Amino acid sequence: MALEIWTIKKLLEWISEYFETNGVDSPRLSAELLLCHILKLERIQLYTLYDRVVQADQLTALRALVKRGAEHEPIAYLVGRCEFYSLPLKITPDCLIPRPETEHLVERSVDFLRNRPSPQYVLDLCTGSGCIAAAIAKNVKDVRIVATDICDNALKVAAENIHRHKLEDKVTLLCGDLFDAIIEGLDQTRFDLIVSNPPYVSDLEYEKLDHNVKKYEPKLALYAGIDGLDIYKRIMEKVDQFLKPDGALMMEIGYAQGPAIQQMLEQSGIFKEINIEKDFANNDRIAIAKKLL
Ligand SMILES: C[S@@+](CC[C@H](N)C(=O)[O-])C[C@H]1O[C@@H](n2cnc3c(N)ncnc32)[C@H](O)[C@@H]1O
Numbered sequence: 001m002a003l004e005i006w007t008i009k010k011l012l013e014w015i016s017e018y019f020e021t022n023g024v025d026s027p028r029l030s031a032e033l034l035l036c037h038i039l040k041l042e043r044i045q046l047y048t049l050y051d052r053v054v055q056a057d058q059l060t061a062l063r064a065l066v067k068r069g070a071e072h073e074p075i076a077y078l079v080g081r082c083e084f085y086s087l088p089l090k091i092t093p094d095c096l097i098p099r100p101e102t103e104h105l106v107e108r109s110v111d112f113l114r115n116r117p118s119p120q121y122v123l124d125l126c127t128g129s130g131c132i133a134a135a136i137a138k139n140v141k142d143v144r145i146v147a148t149d150i151c152d153n154a155l156k157v158a159a160e161n162i163h164r165h166k167l168e169d170k171v172t173l174l175c176g177d178l179f180d181a182i183i184e185g186l187d188q189t190r191f192d193l194i195v196s197n198p199p200y201v202s203d204l205e206y207e208k209l210d211h212n213v214k215k216y217e218p219k220l221a222l223y224a225g226i227d228g229l230d231i232y233k234r235i236m237e238k239v240d241q242f243l244k245p246d247g248a249l250m251m252e253i254g255y256a257q258g259p260a261i262q263q264m265l266e267q268s269g270i271f272k273e274i275n276i277e278k279d280f281a282n283n284d285r286i287a288i289a290k291k292l293l
Contacts, residue, residue, distance in 0.1 A: 006059060009050040011035060015066055022070040030075045037079040038062045072212040085135035089161045094153035096221040098131040101279050102197050105252050105286055106135040108277075109195050112248055118142030121188050123242060125178055125196040125235065126150075128221060130158030130171070132195055137162075137170040145171045146188055148181040151220055178231070179238045190244045196235065197252040202228030205254070228254055232261060240270050240291075249289045258284030265289045 006014075012031050019027035032043050038058050041049065054062070065078050076082040076097045081090055084098040085106050091097055109132070113120045119142040124133040127147035137145055149155050155173050162171045174181035182189060201209065201222045213222070224230040232251065239249055249271075253261050258276040261284075265274045271289040279285035 006054050007051050008035065008039070008046055008054060011054060011062070012046065015062075018066065018070060022072075024069060024072065030069055033075050033079055034062060034065050034069060038065070072215075074212065074216055077216060084129075084131040085139075087131075087134055087138060087161075087165060089129055089131055089134065090157055090164070091129055092153070092157050093216060094151060094218060095129040095157050096217055098129060101285055102132065102252055103135075104277070104279060105195060105197060105250060106132055106139075108250055108286060108288060109136050109193060110139045112193060112250070113140045113143060116192060119144055120192045121190070121244075122146070122193045122195060123182075123188075123191040124148070125194065126198040126221075126231070127158055127173070128154050128197075130155075130161045130173065132197060133158070133171050133173075134161050134165055134167060136195070137167040138165060143170055144188065146174060146182065146191075147171055148174045148176055148178065150175070150177050151218070154218075154221075178234055179242055182242070189242060191242055192244055192247045193250065194235075194239060194243050194247070195250045196231075198231035198235070199224040200228045200231065200252070200254045200257060202226060202254075227260070228257065229260060229264075232257075232264060236264055236268055240268070243270075243291050245291055245293050247291050249287075249291070251287045253284055253287050255283035255285070258287075261287045 015031035016028045019030050024030055032046055035046055036043055038061050068078055074097055076091045077093050082097055085103050122143055122145040124145055124147040127133050127149045130147055133145045133147035152175050155175050158173050162168055199222050203226045206223050262276055265271050270291055272292045273290040275288045276284050277286040
């Protein structure tokens with residue numbers, strides 16, 4: 001990118017092509033997001049300001065990001081934000097980049113909560129950026145959410161997201177190992193819904209994981225023991241204690257984990273309805289279990 005006259009149009013075309021040549025996912029969209037970030041514009045404005053000349057200092061900043069993008073550093077980390085369930089969220093390398101598949105979990109949670117008398121109490125285990133808690137809080141009127149994570153730095157990002165969307169009255173963030181973050185007598189201890197997108201990548205899957213996910217996203221957010229089931233097993237040990245009768249447990253699961261999770265839920269003996277739902281790619285993606293009365 002030589003320092004000549006570069007308009008938004010010319011830059012968009014050049015960066016898209018450069019990303020395409022370097023095998024970057026969604027090259028045009030990635031180019032748009034980087035330009036928006038540097039120029040502080042909305043995506044639509046790129047097209048209304050197509051002929052605007054980009055200044056030298058902005059070009060220098062853009063150049064550095066384009067280089068990192070071409071090396072497959074996730075665009076969400078480069079621009080420090082992403083969108084989840086139509087909510088703009090802050091993202092740093094301390095937290096997993098929320099995936100579109102996880103929106104399905106939010107959709108199910110919102111449906112479940114809206115059909116019950118309020119107020120509803122929700123526990124979001126492994127909240128990371130706070131994406132699930134924020135999306136539920138934004139879409140369910142009278143809800144109180146406790147969201148926990150073991151990673152303090154991820155929780156700092158979650159706190160910013162909760163603050164940005166003015167959800168402090170609805171969401172409490174706690175740091176700790178799964179349920180251990182909750183203090184009996186101080187915090188809510190029985191929930192209508194326990195929702196979680198925990199780490200669920202197995203040893204073998206971690207080895208084969210996309211190089212860029214492995215390189216840039218936190219292992220703590222992904223890896224869960226030899227079979228990837230460590231965290232589910234630990235959730236199952238305590239779910240009865242924290243879930244109200246007739247409440248629901250909803251968890252995102254790995255594409256090959258449906259049968260193992262189904263068995264785990266059945267063996268607990270505390271659930272009346274158990275469903276494993278598939279995502280748009282027809283992979284197992286969500287486990288939903290309703291507790292006996
Ligand atoms: C797959 S990420 C999910 C983040 C977010 N909920 C989402 O859907 O994008 C899993 C999260 O679990 C957290 N985590 C890992 N082990 C944990 C544990 N033992 N207790 C609580 N949180 C844990 C990680 O720090 C990470 O933020």
